[in-house]
Structures are given as C-alpha cells and as structure tokens.
Amino acid sequence: QAESHMFGIPFANTKMHDAIDWVCQNEQSQTKCRVGYFLNVNSINLAANNIELHSTLCGSDKNFVDGSGMRIAAQHSGIDLADNINGTDMLPLLCEQAVQTKQSFFLLGAKEGVAQKAGESLQKQYVGLDIRGAHHGYFNSDDDIIEQINQSGATILLVALGSPRQELWLAKNKHRLNCQCALAVGGLFDFFSG
Ligand code: UDP
16 A cells, blocks of 8 residues: 655555455554544644644554545645545445454444444444444543443444544554554544434
C-alpha cells in the first residue's frame, strides 16, 4: 500500500478491501492496539488550527482518506486516490468480514442508547456478528470505560466522539486498550441506529 502525504499528514492510498483487511488483521506478535483515523475535510480543517490534532493525526498507525473534497485536494497535489474510504461505506463490509474472521466489536460514543441501538441493528443484518458492548460518548472517567472495553474482550473498537475528541482520546488511551484495532468513526452510530 502506497503511503502519501496531504497537508503534512501521512495516509494510506488504499482500496477499501485492503483497509478492511488491515482492521481485521490478527497478528500474534501485536502488542498494542492499532489506531486508524479517517481524514476528511472537517478533520483536516480542524487540524490546520489545532497543532495537537495535527500531530495526533500524524501519529496514527493508519489514516484513510474520506470524501470527495479530499479527492479534489489530492488531485491538486498530483495524487490519484485509489478509493474513498469512509466509515459509512466501510461498516457493512467490515461487519461481513468480522463475522468471517471472528472479530468482535465494542461501540463507544454518541448519545445514550444510540451505540446500543446501532449494535442491535447491525446484529440483525449480519448473522453471527459479535458485539461485546456499547457505551455512550458522554462519560467522565476514561479508566471505567477502558476497563469495560478490555473486559468485553472485543477485538475492534469503534470510537464515535466527533472530531477532535475521538482522535485525541484514542491517542491518549491506545496504550491501555487491549483490542487489536480502534477506528475513530465520527457520527457513524447515528446513521446506523435508525
Ligand atoms: N459525541 C460524543 N461525545 C462527545 C461529543 C460528541 O459521543 O463528547 C458524538 C455525537 O453524539 C455524535 C458523534 O459524536 O454521535 C459525532 O458528532 P459530530 O457529528 O459532531 O462529529 P463529526 O462526525 O463531524 O466528527
């Protein structure tokens, strides 16, 4: 997978199926949770005025490029994007692959009840989908949440706290997370809960 840069931030210029393979990758030797972000027009704009967010985006394990605005920006830098990698398109495919590869999810974020509803709705659509837990995104104690996530045994964590909170939260806490991979997914649970 080619690694390119936009606005000083590295990203993987990749196809959706390779992105999903990366999320579901299960390496015995892996010692820490891998973190992936979606670079979209909103997060890039925020990062232009927020140096902490900018360095956080630079410090992820993988960034995907999300949206047609980003495609145009990439073209201006002479980069032809292989795919539009966004959470909404990724989630259904990720659920299918998660069932096949026996991954499990914890959903963190959105208003009370929304993550749970999204989980239930996904479980109806994808038979055998293993959702280990859900929690809303308006919590005070990181410790309690991290304990719940780790206790659940979920291998994939989806964090929907909005930008920049979700990216900063993951960067701060990833060393304490036992899951294999965590993605920052913005308003995703709101779309999948109805
Ligand atoms: N959110 C949250 N905790 C917060 C702030 C936001 O769980 O402290 C949730 C919010 O309920 C929504 C999601 O984050 O479900 C994304 O919010 P928004 O659409 O503002 O962010 P974006 O997708 O533009 O990054």
